Amino acid sequence: MTLVMKAMLLLNSLEGFFFGSGKAHVVTGVALMILAGLALSLWRMDRRLTQLEKASREDNH
Amino acid sequence: MKGAWNWTWKAGSILLLGYVILRGFGTPLQPGLVTATPSQLRIGTDTIVLAAAGQPFASEDDAPADFHVVLRAGDQLLQTETVEVTPHSVRLSVDVPATLPARALDAFVFTPAAGTLFLGNACFVEEAAKGDIPAAVRADAPEERAPQLGFSFPYQPNIIESIRNLLWHVPMWFAMFFIMGLGFVASLAQLRTDSADWDMRAEAAVKTGLVFGLLGLATGSLWARWTWGAWWVSDPQLNGALVTVLLYSGYLILRAAMGDDDRVGRLAAVYNVFAFIMLVVLLMVLPRYTESLHPGKDGNPGFNSYDLDNSLRAVFYPAVIGWGALCYWMYTLRLRMNRHAYRLLSR
Amino acid sequence: MASARHTLRTAGTIAGLEWQLEWRQGHQLAAVGLFAIASVYVAFQASDHNTSAAGWTAMLWLVHLFSGFTAIGRLFDRERTDVRRYLQWTAEPLGLMLGKLFHAVLTTTALTAVVLGAFVLFLGWPQEVDTPGKPGLLVLGAWMGGLSMTTTLVFVSAVASQIRAGGSALAAVLGLPLLLPQLILATRLTRGALADEPWTMLVEYPVFLGALGAGTSAIACILFPYIWRA
Numbered sequence: 001m002t003l004v005m006k007a008m009l010l011l012n013s014l015e016g017f018f019f020g021s022g023k024a025h026v027v028t029g030v031a032l033m034i035l036a037g038l039a040l041s042l043w044r045m046d047r048r049l050t051q052l053e054k055a056s057r058e059d060n061h
Numbered sequence: 062m063k064g065a066w067n068w069t070w071k072a073g074s075i076l077l078l079g080y081v082i083l084r085g086f087g088t089p090l091q092p093g094l095v096t097a098t099p100s101q102l103r104i105g106t107d108t109i110v111l112a113a114a115g116q117p118f119a120s121e122d123d124a125p126a127d128f129h130v131v132l133r134a135g136d137q138l139l140q141t142e143t144v145e146v147t148p149h150s151v152r153l154s155v156d157v158p159a160t161l162p163a164r165a166l167d168a169f170v171f172t173p174a175a176g177t178l179f180l181g182n183a184c185f186v187e188e189a190a191k192g193d194i195p196a197a198v199r200a201d202a203p204e205e206r207a208p209q210l211g212f213s214f215p216y217q218p219n220i221i222e223s224i225r226n227l228l229w230h231v232p233m234w235f236a237m238f239f240i241m242g243l244g245f246v247a248s249l250a251q252l253r254t255d256s257a258d259w260d261m262r263a264e265a266a267v268k269t270g271l272v273f274g275l276l277g278l279a280t281g282s283l284w285a286r287w288t289w290g291a292w293w294v295s296d297p298q299l300n301g302a303l304v305t306v307l308l309y310s311g312y313l314i315l316r317a318a319m320g321d322d323d324r325v326g327r328l329a330a331v332y333n334v335f336a337f338i339m340l341v342v343l344l345m346v347l348p349r350y351t352e353s354l355h356p357g358k359d360g361n362p363g364f365n366s367y368d369l370d371n372s373l374r375a376v377f378y379p380a381v382i383g384w385g386a387l388c389y390w391m392y393t394l395r396l397r398m399n400r401h402a403y404r405l406l407s408r
Numbered sequence: 409m410a411s412a413r414h415t416l417r418t419a420g421t422i423a424g425l426e427w428q429l430e431w432r433q434g435h436q437l438a439a440v441g442l443f444a445i446a447s448v449y450v451a452f453q454a455s456d457h458n459t460s461a462a463g464w465t466a467m468l469w470l471v472h473l474f475s476g477f478t479a480i481g482r483l484f485d486r487e488r489t490d491v492r493r494y495l496q497w498t499a500e501p502l503g504l505m506l507g508k509l510f511h512a513v514l515t516t517t518a519l520t521a522v523v524l525g526a527f528v529l530f531l532g533w534p535q536e537v538d539t540p541g542k543p544g545l546l547v548l549g550a551w552m553g554g555l556s557m558t559t560t561l562v563f564v565s566a567v568a569s570q571i572r573a574g575g576s577a578l579a580a581v582l583g584l585p586l587l588l589p590q591l592i593l594a595t596r597l598t599r600g601a602l603a604d605e606p607w608t609m610l611v612e613y614p615v616f617l618g619a620l621g622a623g624t625s626a627i628a629c630i631l632f633p634y635i636w637r638a
Contacts (some may be wrong), residue, residue, distance in 0.1 A: 024086050024087065027086050028082060028083060028086040028087060031082045031086065032079060032082055032083070035075065035078055035079060035082060039075040042071075042390060042391065042394065043071075045394050046071070046390075046394060049394065049397045049398065049401065052401055053397065053401065056401065056404055056405075252634050295592075300588070300589070300592060301589070303588075304585055304586075304588045304589060307584075307585030307588070308585045308586060310585070311581065311582045311585055311586075314578070314581060314582070315567070315571075315578065315582060318571055318578050319571055322571070322572065324570060327634055327635070327637075328567055328570055328571075328635060330634070331567065331631045331634050331635050332567055332582070334627075334631060335563065335586075335627055335628075335631060336586075338623075338627055339586065339589075342620075342623070343589055347589070347616070
């Protein structure tokens with residue numbers, strides 16, 4: 001992730017306020033973590049539902 | 062194969078949102094002027110400091126002479142001398158004349174690499190009499206140089222860095238609209254056919270939409286606190302949004318109150334149809350006809366509320382797709398849960 | 409699909425039925441009137457002739473709103489059960505709705521008169537206002553606001569009447585969010601009329617109120633048959 005950041009900063013020859021203080025990194029990190037957590041829980045719910053649906057279909061046959 | 066597409070769009074939406082987060086928070090902001098100190102000027106020589114936010118528009122070893130600042134009163138320009146330039150500010154000295162076409166002065170900073178920065182109504186001269194600027198201190202417009210800022214977000218006064226919220230707040234409302242629209246169609250179908258499946262779709266849609274509506278309100282409130290100074294203002298768009306959330310909460314309360322009554326479906330569908338029509342009226346029709354603080358109003362429904370820079374567009378459109386797809390995923394999960402519960406209960 | 413004349417005849421019959429019920433169960437309307445006047449009296453005691461235009465408007469609309477709830481909330485629940493069942497099978501739904509709406513309009517008009525009159529009587533005008541700037545607009549605002557709320561309330565009451573348990577309490581819960589837009593418009597209008605704001609600023613409010621009221625009654629009429637079918 002830091003590589004991506006460095007690459008983007010190099011593209012802009014000037015640095016920002018936001019980055020100088022490091023806040024941007026924290027915010028991005030937190031946001032990505034929340035997204036990952038959300039994605040994980042949704043995926044697990046999805047898998048569970050698929051299993052349940054399969055089980056109930058098998059019961060019916 | 063169906064299974065593969067299934068995982069593709071779901072994983073794709075997550076990846077898209079990851080890209081939005083990275084780019085949305087990783088892109089620097091273009092520079093823009095925020096304040097002028099002092100803002101009240103007296104006649105005679107005075108020194109002003111213009112402070113900027115966003116990316117630096119100068120580096121430590123730039124010569125002040127490269128930066129031209131003019132002050133505009135009415136349609137005439139007043140010349141200034143740039144004394145000092147730091148990455149985020151410009152200090153200039155100006156000889157304020159006794160006559161000016163207007164009392165309010167706008168400031169223009171012409172930079173070599175960051176384009177032209179503008180601050181409207183930067184300074185006021187109370188004592189000036191109305192008249193033309195004397196020729197001795199009048200200036201011509203300096204040459205404007207194209208900005209070389211790379212991929213960066215546009216600067217908007219008051220909003221500054223919080224423009225990144227555009228990637229959260231707006232797509233969330235779009236997603237809510239989209240899913241509530243789905244629910245509306247489901248309710249209409251439910252009234253036509255009286256089938257339980259359409260009813261389940263409507264309920265799933267409302268539940269998911271409500272989550273996004275609440276998130277939209279929360280992101281909007283945070284944004285309002287930063288830009289307007291208050292967590293909430295009485296504004297048609299905001300009132301409409303709150304009423305919408307309350308309406309759909311009422312829908313869920315109605316369903317809860319009816320419990321297992323078999324008329325739940327029809328009654329809930331009727332209420333949903335009513336609620337959606339109110340939503341369209343409140344959020345799309347009314348705000349167009351009344352004045353509003355909300356960005357994008359005065360006629361515009363808010364799609365192109367900002368001068369959507371190409372850089373912003375590159376992140377905004379993916380955000381809309383990403384959040385929309387995520388909303389739809391949550392909706393399908395809720396729908397499948399409803400169906401499964403229904404299957405279990407009706408065995 | 410019944411003919412228009414049949415619908416109107418049904419509406420007339422229902423309106424007449426409601427009127428009769430009003431007389432026979434006179435205590436219901438009297439109860440609403442009592443509620444309204446008692447609320448105004450509380451407002452009077454709380455403010456003691458010392459209100460601003462904003463405070464006056466706020467209290468007016470609170471009393472008006474809750475009196476409206478009390479009056480209209482049980483509109484679809486007043487008949488005896490067997491009468492209701494008879495109506496469900498025989499009466500044409502649109503006519504039923506129109507009849508009830510008509511009756512609600514009459515009730516609201518009377519209620520507005522009572523509430524507004526009680527306010528003027530007990531509280532007088534707010535402090536900074538010797539006489540209201542635009543009295544006609546004030547009355548119009550109170551009336552149209554009341555009507556606009558009533559049309560929504562009628563719809564909500566119809567929905568709530570179908571809920572077996574605790575329906576009438578639910579009418580208030582469901583109705584309040586639906587009423588917020590009308591309330592915002594009505595309060596702005598009456599406050600402006602009190603403070604003598606210019607016509608150009610105020611003229612849009614009655615128009616919107618009227619449009620909202622007409623719109624909600626139209627939707628209510630369209631959707632009612634679906635609720636009413638047993």
